[in-house]
Amino acid sequence: MNRNDQFNQDYLGSDRHLNGEGKGxxxxxxxxxxxxxGLVIAGVAVGIYIASHR
Structure with missing residues (x-):
């Protein structure tokens, strides 16, 4: 099982776990x-802002 499969299982199959652990x-x-x-987008935005105001 690769990382993407793990993410899909947690994200799409979260309601499979009745105890709520998987959903959490x-x-x-x-x-x-x-x-x-959000951090990546903010970093790119700040980088563009700094580059354009040099």
Whole structure:
């Protein structure tokens, strides 16, 4: 099982776990992914801003 399969299992199959553990893990992975994307986008935006105001 590669990392993408693991992510799909946690993200798409999260309601499979009745105890809520899988759902919590899926939400955590999704939040981490969005947080990382936000950091990357912010970093690119700041880099463009600094480069254009040199």
């Amino acid at each position: 893990l899926g939400i955590t992975l999704r939040n981490m992914a969005f947080g990382f994307l």
